[in-house]
Amino acid sequence: MNKINTKIVLFSVLATVSLLFGCKDEVAISEDTPCPKIDWYADADGDGLGNPNVSLKDCNQPEGFVLNSDDKIDVRATSKGVPMVFKVTGETCPPCGGWGWTAFSSLVYRYQGGKALSWGNYGSGFSNGYFRNQEASPTMQAFQDRFAPNSSKPNFAVNGRNYSTSVADAQNAADAFINTTAPVGMVLNARIEGDELIIDAEAEAFENAAGTYVLGAYLIEDKALGPQSGDAGANGDAEHHNVMRGSLSDNAWGEVIAEDGLVAGAVYSKTFKMDIPEGYNRDNFAYGLIVWKRISTVHIFVNAYATQ
Numbered sequence: 215m216n217k218i219n220t221k222i223v224l225f226s227v228l229a230t231v232s233l234l235f236g237c238k239d240e241v242a243i244s245e246d247t248p249c250p251k252i253d254w255y256a257d258a259d260g261d262g263l264g265n266p267n268v269s270l271k272d273c274n275q276p277e278g279f280v281l282n283s284d285d286k287i288d289v290r291a292t293s294k295g296v297p298m299v300f301k302v303t304g305e306t307c308p309p310c311g312g313w314g315w316t317a318f319s320s321l322v323y324r325y326q327g328g329k330a331l332s333w334g335n336y337g338s339g340f341s342n343g344y345f346r347n348q349e350a351s352p353t354m355q356a357f358q359d360r361f362a363p364n365s366s367k368p369n370f371a372v373n374g375r376n377y378s379t380s381v382a383d384a385q386n387a388a389d390a391f392i393n394t395t396a397p398v399g400m401v402l403n404a405r406i407e408g409d410e411l412i413i414d415a416e417a418e419a420f421e422n423a424a425g426t427y428v429l430g431a432y433l434i435e436d437k438a439l440g441p442q443s444g445d446a447g448a449n450g451d452a453e454h455h456n457v458m459r460g461s462l463s464d465n466a467w468g469e470v471i472a473e474d475g476l477v478a479g480a481v482y483s484k485t486f487k488m489d490i491p492e493g494y495n496r497d498n499f500a501y502g503l504i505v506w507k508r509i510s511t512v513h514i515f516v517n518a519y520a521t522q
Contacts, residue, residue, distance in 0.1 A: 253269050254280065255279060255280055255281070255282065256269065256278060257285065258278070259285070259289055261285065263282060287401050287416050291398075291416060291418040295391045296328070296391075296396075298330070298373055298374075299321055299325060299331070299372050300371050301314065302365055302368060302371060302376070303318075303340075303368050304341035305341050305344050305443065306341060306342055307341075307444070310368045311443050311444025312446070314367070314444075318455055320381075322456055324385070328519070330520060331518040331520035332456050333458040334458065335362075336458075337358030337359070340367045345457055348459070348493070349458070350460040351460035351466075351488070352460070353460045354460075361375070361376055366378075372388050373391060397419060397517075398418065398420065398516060399418055400429075400503040400505065400518075401415070401418075402416070402521070404499075410490065411433060413462060413486045414485050415485070415503050417482045421476070422475065422478050425475055426508045427472040427476055428469065428513065429468045429484055429505055430466070430468025430469075430503065430505075432503070433488060433500075434456050434522070435457050436455060436457075436500060438453070438495070438498070440457075462487065467508070471484060500521050500522040502520045504517075
């Protein structure tokens, strides 16, 4: 056999082996045909969709990776209870900047790490409207009217129930909810493009539940500077804890995700967008989601999610 025929036979054998067993590395079949590596995308939540931000190149499909990059949120939701905890407060309320300030600070610290969705709610009454007038979408007044109408300040509300001035009762309620499982859990991915905030959100149902369900997305800013009566504002502007900056919808409650009830195993997706007002400190942003059950015009808290 001459040299030319020997090369042809060798090439044919190598090509056949490659087709049968796959190309494992970047070894050339010949000098002109390198191993074809392609992009694979991580699928951490196992939904068959890949994370566009986590990829690698390989000849064969690595475990936990897929070909597409269509997953906006590559994290699975859990059924863990996440309470909403807010302080009914006001800029011109001296106790709000005194004992109420200290009490709310302890709650914020206790539930950091996403254990609860917490915020300061500056509705009317004992307020000069400083923070309320800065909201990207009116939200705080709607929450006060629904969950703490005609209340004194400071008050503490958990999951829609007003515990008045009892921080201990509010904390006990939040702690108890954390130890429960909820019928629906949530995850989100937030990004800022120019002056626009975009939140991709998913709510996953873990059991069937009748009724109409609504998903709301919220922007919260920690250490927002503003006036405050009481000790907290003694030296001028105070750094307010977790100020509610508004819903990313045109209402306080969000968007309907299930009109005919939740279906176990179903994932409900929504994308929310907001133009970020001037003066907000993006370095101190946190984001939250709440699923509400809507009965007529009333919204009942179901579960929350927080990045705080």
